[in-house]
Amino acid sequence: MRSLLKTVVLTLLLLLASSFAVFAGIRLSGGDVTAARLPASATAADRQLFRHQMGLDQPIFKQYSTYMGDLFRGDLGNSLTNNAKISALAVDKIKNSLILGATSMLLVFGIGIPLGMIASLKRNSWVDTGITSASVAGMAVPNFWLALIAIYLFSTRLGWLPSAGQGGIKYLVLPAFVLSAEGIALTVRMTRSAMLDNLNQDFVRTLRAAGLSERRIYFKHVLRNSMLPIISLAGLRVGQIVGYALVVETIFGWPGVGQILVNAVLRRDYPVVQFFALLLVLVVTLGNLAASIGYTLANPKLRK
Amino acid sequence: MDTPLLDIHDLSIGLRGDGVGYDIVRNVSMSLFPTEILAIVGESGCGKSLTALSVLALHASPPLHVTSGSIMYDGRDLTKVSASQMRALRGAEIAMVFQDPMSALDPMFTAGTLLTSAVQAHYKVRYDVAKNRALEALADAGIEDPRRRFAEYPFQLSGGMAQRVMIALALVNDPKILIADEPTTALDVTVQAQILDRLKQLKAERGMSIILITHNLGVVASVADRMVVMYAGEVVESGTVEEVLATPQHPYTNGLLGAVPRLNSDATLVPIMGRVPQPNDLPPGCSFADRCGRVLDVCRAERPQLAVRRNSEVRCYNPVG
Numbered sequence: 005m006r007s008l009l010k011t012v013v014l015t016l017l018l019l020l021a022s023s024f025a026v027f028a029g030i031r032l033s034g035g036d037v038t039a040a041r042l043p044a045s046a047t048a049a050d051r052q053l054f055r056h057q058m059g060l061d062q063p064i065f066k067q068y069s070t071y072m073g074d075l076f077r078g079d080l081g082n083s084l085t086n087n088a089k090i091s092a093l094a095v096d097k098i099k100n101s102l103i104l105g106a107t108s109m110l111l112v113f114g115i116g117i118p119l120g121m122i123a124s125l126k127r128n129s130w131v132d133t134g135i136t137s138a139s140v141a142g143m144a145v146p147n148f149w150l151a152l153i154a155i156y157l158f159s160t161r162l163g164w165l166p167s168a169g170q171g172g173i174k175y176l177v178l179p180a181f182v183l184s185a186e187g188i189a190l191t192v193r194m195t196r197s198a199m200l201d202n203l204n205q206d207f208v209r210t211l212r213a214a215g216l217s218e219r220r221i222y223f224k225h226v227l228r229n230s231m232l233p234i235i236s237l238a239g240l241r242v243g244q245i246v247g248y249a250l251v252v253e254t255i256f257g258w259p260g261v262g263q264i265l266v267n268a269v270l271r272r273d274y275p276v277v278q279f280f281a282l283l284l285v286l287v288v289t290l291g292n293l294a295a296s297i298g299y300t301l302a303n304p305k306l307r308k
Numbered sequence: 309m310d311t312p313l314l315d316i317h318d319l320s321i322g323l324r325g326d327g328v329g330y331d332i333v334r335n336v337s338m339s340l341f342p343t344e345i346l347a348i349v350g351e352s353g354c355g356k357s358l359t360a361l362s363v364l365a366l367h368a369s370p371p372l373h374v375t376s377g378s379i380m381y382d383g384r385d386l387t388k389v390s391a392s393q394m395r396a397l398r399g400a401e402i403a404m405v406f407q408d409p410m411s412a413l414d415p416m417f418t419a420g421t422l423l424t425s426a427v428q429a430h431y432k433v434r435y436d437v438a439k440n441r442a443l444e445a446l447a448d449a450g451i452e453d454p455r456r457r458f459a460e461y462p463f464q465l466s467g468g469m470a471q472r473v474m475i476a477l478a479l480v481n482d483p484k485i486l487i488a489d490e491p492t493t494a495l496d497v498t499v500q501a502q503i504l505d506r507l508k509q510l511k512a513e514r515g516m517s518i519i520l521i522t523h524n525l526g527v528v529a530s531v532a533d534r535m536v537v538m539y540a541g542e543v544v545e546s547g548t549v550e551e552v553l554a555t556p557q558h559p560y561t562n563g564l565l566g567a568v569p570r571l572n573s574d575a576t577l578v579p580i581m582g583r584v585p586q587p588n589d590l591p592p593g594c595s596f597a598d599r600c601g602r603v604l605d606v607c608r609a610e611r612p613q614l615a616v617r618r619n620s621e622v623r624c625y626n627p628v629g
Binding site: 205206207209210211212213214215216217220224225228229303304305308 | 364366395396397398399400403404406408411412413414415416417418422425426429430461463464474477478480481
């Protein structure tokens, strides 16, 4: 419990540090914000005036403190490119990304853990070989390539599923599977190896000697022990999904945070990048925090 | 004497796999009689644990298989019963206690959960009935505060307490036979003595029959009634503890006793020279021949058989005394 408190404090510090890193990073990455907003004919003086109006000519720490002050008052700022209020466009994008991200997380564990268990139960059989080979492929194939193949196969060739856009569960299938593919593959392998490892522990022999059924030993005792490493790395899976969402949302035209963030980076739309990048950092750190809490609760040694 | 409760006859257990095949336990015979403590003694790797594990089919199979012989219990050959029949026996008729209590208990569950699961694995009883049995078993195992230990996880227990929990786990379904595989090796000396006393009391109070596996001759002398000495996968000598310890007949037993330090004697320790042969590289004759001071020509040529001599059984052409 004490370690959990430490984790919470560290998480808050991490968020603060990331907010500055994001803020400074986008400003130091070069490019010109006026190019997107002002017409090509704008003079150097016009551009300078625009920067002054937006407060972009002030020292970076001054800009940062102004931004954080506004943020804590609930003012997310406006887009530099079309002056729209960020808070207005954020809600829908966040909702869409949450739908995609949560579905992917469900797939990662809902498919990964059972497949890993089946592979460990049928170890060294063709079932195991099949699952293990598929998971190697799942880890090796980059998701943008997988996305293109999936679109080609299921949309262009077979015409079963739409290739892009949003509206109903049909549109969710391809992006969610592509987004979760690597996570599923990793979870399969981790579950399989943890189950096999725990099956060889001394305590399994003790339970057998006490007359417990193989099914009970497997599904209660070995499984419970094997979930610890998977819970502890669930935070990494969140980070992975968030990172890949940028690519996958863009490819599938999924109107979420990833898509808007990629566009904003390309246009040097500082306020938009800042807010959404910080949001992603928040999601990843909260994911890790949740994993730490879950691990503490699942492990009697830490819980007590 | 009565008829044996458990009768292991001519048991061999071998490793079988890709292109390899040799026996690790060879032609082992021993009997456990009602209400006695039988000690199996030998160095690590001599096959004593494997022999005991095979009684409940707990050896790693594959690659290990029973290649010959029988283990008779209650009119049945345990090497031939089905997996479900074996499961019904485990813990209910024959129970086992293992060496390292810390790793032998599932770390994710309380002692109480392990004990009640063991009861409910055999009897369809309500949880509170199972819990009462569990508390009784904890008390029987010599635990003074059963309710507290019931709620504790293995990591909260000391080594000795964890071993008592494991003994409780073995006792909870009131088995006829208890097999204890080095139950005190991982424990402090004072705790060892308490655990051994508890085993003796179980024999006296409940009429249990116990197989005690150990490499410690002091333990054998203090608790066992009869003993079996194993070397390189076979029984070399067996008899009553008094007989074997006072007048060892096999040169290996004799050597073992010479290597035990004694407080009240100035005699120097005499090690047994040489090394135990590997099970895949056994000599054609007696497996102890290369290390034996009494070796004859016949010892190297032909494997000796177990033969009755005085009141013991010895596998030797040239026994001591």
